[in-house]
Amino acid sequence: MPIRVLPEQVASQIAAGEVVERPSSVVKELVENSIDAGARDVQVETRAGGKRFIRVSDDGDGVPAAEVEIAFHRHATSKLVTAEDLARITTLGFRGEALASIAAVSRVTFVTRSADEPMGTLLRVEGGQVTALQESGRPPGTSVTVEDLFFNVPARRKFLRTERTERRHIDAWLTRYGLAYPGLRVTLSHDGRTVFQSPGNDRLRDVMIAVYGLEVGAAVLQIVPEEPPPEVRVSGFVSPPALHRANRSYITLFVNGRWVQDAGLTYAVIQAYHTLLPSGRYPLAVVMVDLPPADVDVNVHPAKSEVRFRDGDAVFRAVQKAVRRTLLQRSPVPITPSAPPATWPTETSAASQRREQLAHLRPRQSDRQFQFEQRPAVGAPGESVLAAATERLPPLRVVGQIGGTYVVAEGPEGLYLIDQHAAHERVLFERLLAERERAEVVSQALLNPQSVDLSPEAAGMLEEHRETLDSLGFEIEPFGGATVLVRALPALVAEQNSDPLQVLEDVAAALVVGDAPLSGRVEEAVARQVCKRFAIKAGQVMTTAEMEELIRALEGCTNPRTCPHGRPTMIHLSVAQLAREFGR
Ligand code: ADP
Numbered sequence: 001m002p003i004r005v006l007p008e009q010v011a012s013q014i015a016a017g018e019v020v021e022r023p024s025s026v027v028k029e030l031v032e033n034s035i036d037a038g039a040r041d042v043q044v045e046t047r048a049g050g051k052r053f054i055r056v057s058d059d060g061d062g063v064p065a066a067e068v069e070i071a072f073h074r075h076a077t078s079k080l081v082t083a084e085d086l087a088r089i090t091t092l093g094f095r096g097e098a099l100a101s102i103a104a105v106s107r108v109t110f111v112t113r114s115a116d117e118p119m120g121t122l123l124r125v126e127g128g129q130v131t132a133l134q135e136s137g138r139p140p141g142t143s144v145t146v147e148d149l150f151f152n153v154p155a156r157r158k159f160l161r162t163e164r165t166e167r168r169h170i171d172a173w174l175t176r177y178g179l180a181y182p183g184l185r186v187t188l189s190h191d192g193r194t195v196f197q198s199p200g201n202d203r204l205r206d207v208m209i210a211v212y213g214l215e216v217g218a219a220v221l222q223i224v225p226e227e228p229p230p231e232v233r234v235s236g237f238v239s240p241p242a243l244h245r246a247n248r249s250y251i252t253l254f255v256n257g258r259w260v261q262d263a264g265l266t267y268a269v270i271q272a273y274h275t276l277l278p279s280g281r282y283p284l285a286v287v288m289v290d291l292p293p294a295d296v297d298v299n300v301h302p303a304k305s306e307v308r309f310r311d312g313d314a315v316f317r318a319v320q321k322a323v324r325r326t327l328l329q330r331s332p333v334p335i336t337p338s339a340p341p342a343t344w345p346t347e348t349s350a351a352s353q354r355r356e357q358l359a360h361l362r363p364r365q366s367d368r369q370f371q372f373e374q375r376p377a378v379g380a381p382g383e384s385v386l387a388a389a390t391e392r393l394p395p396l397r398v399v400g401q402i403g404g405t406y407v408v409a410e411g412p413e414g415l416y417l418i419d420q421h422a423a424h425e426r427v428l429f430e431r432l433l434a435e436r437e438r439a440e441v442v443s444q445a446l447l448n449p450q451s452v453d454l455s456p457e458a459a460g461m462l463e464e465h466r467e468t469l470d471s472l473g474f475e476i477e478p479f480g481g482a483t484v485l486v487r488a489l490p491a492l493v494a495e496q497n498s499d500p501l502q503v504l505e506d507v508a509a510a511l512v513v514g515d516a517p518l519s520g521r522v523e524e525a526v527a528r529q530v531c532k533r534f535a536i537k538a539g540q541v542m543t544t545a546e547m548e549e550l551i552r553a554l555e556g557c558t559n560p561r562t563c564p565h566g567r568p569t570m571i572h573l574s575v576a577q578l579a580r581e582f583g584r
Pocket residue numbers: 029033034036037058060061062063071072076077078079092093094095096097098099100141142
């Protein structure tokens with residue numbers, strides 16, 4: 001073929017391919033635009049995993065009517081004028097390519113209103129062609145609707161994965177932006193169901209609770225800042241050594257507010273845990289690195305998830321030191337920096353045993369440091385629940401039971417009224433998760449493996465999460481169609497002489513989008529569901545010995561005061577409160 005310049009339409013589709021790979025790239029670019037526009041509230045709705053429909057609405061600055069059309073031209077941006085500006089870039093966007101690229105391969109409806117103007121504008125672009133431009137009413141802000149992604153690029157459309165997979169990619173981006181911008185309230189819904197919402201209250205710990213669940217959110221340690229503030233600032237939260245994961249995908253990094261994939265920095269975080277984690281286990285971390293824009297090149301990749309540092313070693317050291325400093329100062333179990341001798345990395349059994357012991361000992365003193373860390377300056381609203389939830393129980397004496405539902409107990413600090421079902425749920429939940437963390441879930445093989453018929457959706461869910469279920473002690477395998485074969489159950493479940501069908505239905509229900517939308521929470525959601533079913537019911541009369549056993553187990557819990565669903569397990573009336581009530 002002779003050499004020819006490509007027609008504009010073809011060229012723009014090819015260029016679009018670099019920016020828009022799949023529905024989640026559209027979501028990412030649109031959310032970045034909302035953040036750049038100063039939004040405080042961003043709502044994302046998708047249908048069919050984003051293949052049919054994506055809408056991102058914000059309350060940002062909006063676009064003046066006169067500029068709406070030009071925003072869709074390639075290399076049209078309000079964020080950069082000269083090449084030198086690149087070195088000062090503080091916005092997420094700067095290439096001016098996203099809107100043009102998205103509009104080249106879908107049908108876009110862009111409705112926007114600048115706060116300075118009385119009226120909004122609606123622009124519709126289909127496959128790169130403007131098909132409507134008119135006035136339109138809306139509050140200040142912007143909403144971008146993207147329909148029929150890749151309708152005109154069949155080759156691309158073919159490469160899209162299942163709706164579930166595309167949803168997962170979208171979930172991943174939304175949670176990243178939720179974490180990176182705790183002041184931003186992001187809401188995500190798939191097919192009309194809200195699956196994620198960040199509180200937008202400026203507290204990263206609260207976003208982590210929304211993403212990873214209360215257990216993780218309560219346990220993570222806030223990175224200790226360096227004083228005075230250095231050029232390269234490191235902040236965020238990291239897991240204490242007792243909390244770890246099977247792979248490094250729980251290490252999330254941001255550089256100047258931008259999510260980055262950087263093997264070097266990921267390693268810097270891991271290295272800070274040197275000798276503190278069992279081999280093959282990785283920390284969970286959300287780490288923000290902030291440095292002068294001139295010291296980092298963000299213009300490496302069209303999707304902008306890679307960056308290049310002027311002084312990569314300095315950034316590596318800053319991250320590694322900040323995480324290490326945090327572990328040394330804030331770990332619930334004290335860490336002596338000189339403790340691990342050089343021979344430790346080759347994990348002798350004596351060393352790992354000792355570590356196990358360390359992990360179980362939770363001396364009073366360090367507990368208090370731990371709680372102190374949980375509590376920010378003055379009882380800010382929302383945090384008090386967290387602090388209370390993580391306080392351990394004093395030894396209690398069982399007095400009796402009320403209505404077959406509540407256990408009455410006495411402690412040095414007064415009267416405790418304990419909801420037996422909620423308390424037992426908490427006990428089972430911590431036992432199951434602790435076994436999983438230590439990778440020693442007690443699984444009990446069924447004498448006769450049982451086949452169980454489920455709905456296709458439930459069977460699909462179980463199959464998709466097989467590894468997770470395995471880590472919790474469920475041994476199941478596909479058995480043709482929507483039938484699965486159950487070979488083993490967690491001992492905790494098997495002990496209860498339960499019906500495997502019921503258990504698996506419960507578990508599948510917990511996995512359906514909406515209850516466990518994000519991978520980090522799947523295990524917790526399953527565990528919660530299992531514990532809910534097997535906890536002692538309200539109305540069940542207990543013997544004193546049974547009540548004592550329950551209370552002893554509750555005293556051993558890390559978060560004894562709430563059930564896994566966040567409801568209180570007990571009401572505490574202090575001695576002072578009692579005296580006050582009786583007018584003493
Ligand atoms: P870039 O973000 O690199 O500038 P885009 O193609 O993503 O390029 O957007 C082009 C321009 O459109 C932006 O520079 C901005 O001025 C405007 N824009 C896009 N989305 C929004 C939004 N949600 N709110 C306000 N302005 C927007």
